[in-house]
Amino acid sequence: MKVLGILGSPRVGGNSDILLEQALAGAKDGGAEVEKIILSQKKISGCLDCGKCNDTGVCAIKDDMLEINQKILEADVVIHSVPVYFWAMTSQMKAYLDRWCAFFDAEWRVHKAYLPRMKVKKIGLITVCGDPNVSTSDPIVHSFKNTCQFSGLKLLDVVQVSAAAKGEIANNEVAKKKAYDLGRKSATK
Numbered sequence: 001m002k003v004l005g006i007l008g009s010p011r012v013g014g015n016s017d018i019l020l021e022q023a024l025a026g027a028k029d030g031g032a033e034v035e036k037i038i039l040s041q042k043k044i045s046g047c048l049d050c051g052k053c054n055d056t057g058v059c060a061i062k063d064d065m066l067e068i069n070q071k072i073l074e075a076d077v078v079i080h081s082v083p084v085y086f087w088a089m090t091s092q093m094k095a096y097l098d099r100w101c102a103f104f105d106a107e108w109r110v111h112k113a114y115l116p117r118m119k120v121k122k123i124g125l126i127t128v129c130g131d132p133n134v135s136t137s138d139p140i141v142h143s144f145k146n147t148c149q150f151s152g153l154k155l156l157d158v159v160q161v162s163a164a165a166k167g168e169i170a171n172n173e174v175a176k177k178k179a180y181d182l183g184r185k186s187a188t189k
């Protein structure tokens, strides 16, 4: 069992990172092999809609996303952790998600080359917003929920928390446990 963690915040050691670490610790305790990717440390261009991946299943843009797509394919579970920026996901996470285009064919069906692996994949999501009302992150949840439904992927329980200052979430035991449990469950179910 392989669990891949995707950090969508550029603030390494910040709230999303702390919660992603919790989730990965849970997954590790559940027996999974874990790996974390920090998107802000990777070179990831936005999708160009060139359509070249429709036939080949491989993106024409030669940047770090080629390697990340391989890791997504190899993983059983992909857990994303991302803060809200202007009522949406960060630009790093959006560029990453748009590049999932390579997993689809011209009719927006999961590309036949990836069908067996993509069908059994589970997706996790953790969101952090500065607003005390966690529903501020609902647009991110909406985006991931629909992407999963559309692609036939299983979306695990979503963890939505509120924190503003860097590392503030470290004092929130409830949020940390929710993230840990998400990772643990993802490795065992």
Ligand SMILES: Cc1cc2nc3c(=O)[nH]c(=O)nc-3n(C[C@H](O)[C@H](O)[C@H](O)COP(=O)(O)O)c2cc1C
Binding pocket: 009, 010, 011, 013, 014, 015, 016, 017, 082, 083, 084, 085, 086, 087, 088, 128, 129, 130, 131, 136, 163, 164, 165, 166, 167
């Ligand atoms: C550019 C930017 C835009 C933000 N926009 C929002 C927002 O629209 N709503 C909100 O609740 N918090 C917003 N925040 C606050 C972050 O979501 C919050 O500080 C969060 O804890 C950051 O998570 P991190 O520590 O993982 O980076 C914004 C922060 C930044 C830097």
